Amino acid sequence: MTDLKYITAPVQGELSELANFTCSLTISAAECTTSYFRKPLEIITKMDKSPVTIADRECEKRMRDLIARKYPDHGILGEEHGSDGEMRDEIWVIDPIDGTKSFISGLPLYGTLIAYLNKQKVRIGAISMPALKEFWIAIEGEGCFLNGEKCSVSDCRDLNDAVLMTTSVEYFSEQDTARFSALRDKTRVRRYGGDCYIYAMVASGWADIAAETGLQNYDYMALIPIIEEAGGVITDWSGRRPGLNSGGTILAAATPELHQQALEILSR
Amino acid sequence: MTDLKYITAPVQGELSELANFTCSLTISAAECTTSYFRKPLEIITKMDKSPVTIADRECEKRMRDLIARKYPDHGILGEEHGSDGEMRDEIWVIDPIDGTKSFISGLPLYGTLIAYLNKQKVRIGAISMPALKEFWIAIEGEGCFLNGEKCSVSDCRDLNDAVLMTTSVEYFSEQDTARFSALRDKTRVRRYGGDCYIYAMVASGWADIAAETGLQNYDYMALIPIIEEAGGVITDWSGRRPGLNSGGTILAAATPELHQQALEILSR
Numbered sequence: 001m002t003d004l005k006y007i008t009a010p011v012q013g014e015l016s017e018l019a020n021f022t023c024s025l026t027i028s029a030a031e032c033t034t035s036y037f038r039k040p041l042e043i044i045t046k047m048d049k050s051p052v053t054i055a056d057r058e059c060e061k062r063m064r065d066l067i068a069r070k071y072p073d074h075g076i077l078g079e080e081h082g083s084d085g086e087m088r089d090e091i092w093v094i095d096p097i098d099g100t101k102s103f104i105s106g107l108p109l110y111g112t113l114i115a116y117l118n119k120q121k122v123r124i125g126a127i128s129m130p131a132l133k134e135f136w137i138a139i140e141g142e143g144c145f146l147n148g149e150k151c152s153v154s155d156c157r158d159l160n161d162a163v164l165m166t167t168s169v170e171y172f173s174e175q176d177t178a179r180f181s182a183l184r185d186k187t188r189v190r191r192y193g194g195d196c197y198i199y200a201m202v203a204s205g206w207a208d209i210a211a212e213t214g215l216q217n218y219d220y221m222a223l224i225p226i227i228e229e230a231g232g233v234i235t236d237w238s239g240r241r242p243g244l245n246s247g248g249t250i251l252a253a254a255t256p257e258l259h260q261q262a263l264e265i266l267s268r
Numbered sequence: 269m270t271d272l273k274y275i276t277a278p279v280q281g282e283l284s285e286l287a288n289f290t291c292s293l294t295i296s297a298a299e300c301t302t303s304y305f306r307k308p309l310e311i312i313t314k315m316d317k318s319p320v321t322i323a324d325r326e327c328e329k330r331m332r333d334l335i336a337r338k339y340p341d342h343g344i345l346g347e348e349h350g351s352d353g354e355m356r357d358e359i360w361v362i363d364p365i366d367g368t369k370s371f372i373s374g375l376p377l378y379g380t381l382i383a384y385l386n387k388q389k390v391r392i393g394a395i396s397m398p399a400l401k402e403f404w405i406a407i408e409g410e411g412c413f414l415n416g417e418k419c420s421v422s423d424c425r426d427l428n429d430a431v432l433m434t435t436s437v438e439y440f441s442e443q444d445t446a447r448f449s450a451l452r453d454k455t456r457v458r459r460y461g462g463d464c465y466i467y468a469m470v471a472s473g474w475a476d477i478a479a480e481t482g483l484q485n486y487d488y489m490a491l492i493p494i495i496e497e498a499g500g501v502i503t504d505w506s507g508r509r510p511g512l513n514s515g516g517t518i519l520a521a522a523t524p525e526l527h528q529q530a531l532e533i534l535s536r
Contacts, residue, residue, distance in 0.1 A: 101457055102459060104457060105457065105469055168458075189373065192435075201374045201375065206373055
């Protein structure tokens with residue numbers, strides 16, 4: 001267990017119990033997912049043909065059991081096992097394996113996402129990269145932390161200087177591809193692949209913009225505090241703050257100036 | 269230095285001295301590149317507008333100095349400082365930072381590539397991933413090793429079951445994009461991003477096909493023994509075995525059957 005001590009939430013405020021529980025959930029998920037990573041495993045193809053593994057289902061089940069035991073009156077919303085008490089005041093939105101394509105092709109870029117919401121407001125978000133031993137947690141009003149150290153976005157204010165990341169243009173509609181291409185052509189560097197990790201790169205100041213479409217609640221809820229507590233701006237492609245079921249476009253940027261320049265292009 | 273002990277070449281044959289020297293080169297490059305990774309650094313834009321860093325130049329210089337000191341009669345071919353004695357019998361083809369976009373956006377997917385050639389034939393190839401602490405070395409007739417353990421390709425023989433990887437379709441010509449799309453549509457899973465790491469995934473049996481275009485000598489020479497010694501097949505998109513200056517298309521596949529199916533599509 002000693003090598004999981006990088007999973008930590010160094011805060012004392014009113015959210016500290018929930019933040020510590022987020023760490024416990026993360027540790028349980030890390031133990032589960034790494035036990036399947038780079039091992040032969042049966043691949044189950046879902047109705048939508050995206051690859052999903054036995055690991056995904058098993059690890060989500062473990063996380064759900066932990067939540068139900070600790071907080072029986074909280075709701076849970078997950079990718080594999082659906083929603084349970086979604087209308088309750090306090091809910092957890094979880095995804096044990098974000099980046100299943102990375103996971104099944106042996107790339108250590110898959111992550112575990114956890115968000116804690118109180119009355120529709122995300123107050124804690126976590127991105128865990130178990131194969132990389134990197135853990136970001138953002139706690140409302142406290143900041144965003146990478147392996148226990150505060151992190152923050154870059155001060156990039158101009159698209160011409162920006163490093164832009166997205167997971168894959170394969171998921172984009174024709175119209176969104178055109179919008180994204182227009183944005184891409186204005187930036188200094190583009191980098192593809194990464195799923196939730198690309199937002200962690202923005203939150204740590206190593207990349208400047210992340211833009212994607214087609215995301216679900218469990219893909220993006222955790223990202224909201226991660227970006228905001230690191231000092232960045234996160235909205236959908238029309239400039240609205242994302243919420244539960246708010247649609248799947250996401251634009252995260254290091255600074256308001258950069259966000260505005262990107263938004264002008266993506267909202268056309 | 270203890271945490272660099274994963275960089276090892278567990279062989280005894282005639283190439284063992286050269287293989288051990290490849291490890292020394294790798295260690296020197298790993299110390300150099302990681303000292304710049306995720307640090308603020310000045311970005312130099314080359315004539316071709318690809319991003320390249322001070323780190324790249326500095327680390328290649330260090331590698332060149334090591335080679336010149338140990339093997340003064342060997343030639344060297346690198347990305348940043350060009351070629352030096354390229355017509356000699358024995359040459360080293362090196363790239364300290366393959367995946368500069370990953371490097372400058374903080375992604376740990378950049379790698380160092382080293383190839384040793386004797387009379388135009390690649391006899392040793394190495395892929396080092398310093399930020400991930402993973403090291404693949406392939407030695408002619410000895411096999412391909414990941415962190416000292418033999419590794420091998422998958423037994424995937426059908427495109428419908430295959431995990432396909434490429435770095436980015438952004439680099440493809442219109443014609444190559446059409447060919448790649450035709451291949452992509454036949455496979456089970458596609459994964460973007462990764463540079464040299466995608467070939468390491470194929471060599472370890474975690475992915476099944478890697479296909480790219482626009483590669484230079486220093487991008488692909490090291491990959492040839494990595495794929496072949498792991499039991500796979502590597503050619504260009506016309507089915508020819510790649511050599512120095514043979515053009516920049518690469519197709520690596522786990523099995524001859526899979527390679528043939530992919531080649532039929534890419535060579536159209």
